[in-house]
Amino acid sequence: MVKRNLWLSLFLVLVAIVSLQRAAFAQARPETDARFEKLAKELYPKAKQEGAMVVYTVWDVDHIRALTDAFSKRFPGITTSYWQATRSEVTTRTLTEYQGNQASVDVILTEAPLVLHNAGATEPYSTVQASSLFVHDATAPVVSLQIQALAYNTKKMKREDAPKSWEDVTNPKFKGIVALDDPMRAGPLSSMLAAFKDEWKDDARWANFIKGLKSLNVTIHKSTSAMFRLVVAGEYSIIMPSLFHDVVRERGIGSPIDFVRGAEPVVSPQQAAIYAKAPHPTAGKLFAEWLISPGGQAAIDALGRASARKGFKSKTSIENGWGPKAKPIVVANKGYIEDARKWLDTTVKPVWEN
Numbered sequence: 001m002v003k004r005n006l007w008l009s010l011f012l013v014l015v016a017i018v019s020l021q022r023a024a025f026a027q028a029r030p031e032t033d034a035r036f037e038k039l040a041k042e043l044y045p046k047a048k049q050e051g052a053m054v055v056y057t058v059w060d061v062d063h064i065r066a067l068t069d070a071f072s073k074r075f076p077g078i079t080t081s082y083w084q085a086t087r088s089e090v091t092t093r094t095l096t097e098y099q100g101n102q103a104s105v106d107v108i109l110t111e112a113p114l115v116l117h118n119a120g121a122t123e124p125y126s127t128v129q130a131s132s133l134f135v136h137d138a139t140a141p142v143v144s145l146q147i148q149a150l151a152y153n154t155k156k157m158k159r160e161d162a163p164k165s166w167e168d169v170t171n172p173k174f175k176g177i178v179a180l181d182d183p184m185r186a187g188p189l190s191s192m193l194a195a196f197k198d199e200w201k202d203d204a205r206w207a208n209f210i211k212g213l214k215s216l217n218v219t220i221h222k223s224t225s226a227m228f229r230l231v232v233a234g235e236y237s238i239i240m241p242s243l244f245h246d247v248v249r250e251r252g253i254g255s256p257i258d259f260v261r262g263a264e265p266v267v268s269p270q271q272a273a274i275y276a277k278a279p280h281p282t283a284g285k286l287f288a289e290w291l292i293s294p295g296g297q298a299a300i301d302a303l304g305r306a307s308a309r310k311g312f313k314s315k316t317s318i319e320n321g322w323g324p325k326a327k328p329i330v331v332a333n334k335g336y337i338e339d340a341r342k343w344l345d346t347t348v349k350p351v352w353e354n
Helices: 002-028 034-050 061-074 087-099 114-118 188-200 203-214 224-232 244-252 281-292 294-302 318-322 334-338 340-353
Strands: 052-057 079-084 107-111 142-153 178-181 238-243 257-259 266-275
Touching (some): 034 281, 061 079, 061 281, 087 107, 107 281, 114 334, 142 224, 142 281, 142 294, 178 188, 178 224, 188 203, 188 266, 188 334, 188 340, 224 244, 238 244, 244 257, 266 281, 281 294, 334 340
Parallel strands (some): 178 238
Antiparallel strands (some): 107 266, 142 238
16 A cells, blocks of 8 residues: 555656646747748748748847847748948838839838838838737838837835836936936937827927926936946936836846836837848748737847837836836927928927027
């Protein structure tokens, strides 16, 4: 009887170990999206026949190289190449080649490709995974989000003393202790102002916010990363604004930094637009869909970029930072996206300088 119980106990232990191993493997294994897998089966044979896929991008060289390598591993037989440059350079080259009737590129991976779309240089493409995205744009799939957060140095300021919202930063008690981005440089604060103008639909409130920032009487900065380093070092108490992935990274290594949950995430969509004269259109669409899939999002997350997908488990996700019910404020102001400099000069400058 004792021997039988011993064997039974050993058997149960083995079952538990196997179950734990399976659970661990299931957690480690990327999830799938049935919609993507079904479409991939349809697109891959033709994309493989096309044999290549070309990307123009504003993303870092290391990032686009890692993504195209991962894509090629998932879909062998498709040779990938890329060209990396600034947003204005990518836009100019794409428009020039489109006007010259050149079949030169398949996917333009950039922020807000509205100018290209309006010129007819990209074709509308609505992803089959649209319902899984925080932000869906039927003109070009959103594959990642640049998330802005209101952060502060925890050694310089207690949580209860920190601003409670974006607008609270203009409180006179924060004069002199805010690292403020230059609102006229077409950087994060500029895009935030464009987003708030659409979100609030209240010109007086919006103008008062800008005037309140000006009244803080602080030096303005032209580099988000340099500004963030100053806050981490304790030169300032608050950063207006920070990039969420920077906050997550620094908190992970023990830096005295945290962010205000009451300040909604402001997001700039990063999109994969399909060129209207693409030489390998099927491969381009397959790449765009793969970027949105759980596997593609895992590759993007590994680069430190924020996921565009709801429910994707990541330290830099909106849900991880603000919770599952968070509603991001999207930078989608048409005037700002089409010509940021003109919009800033005609809309923000009169308020900021007066």
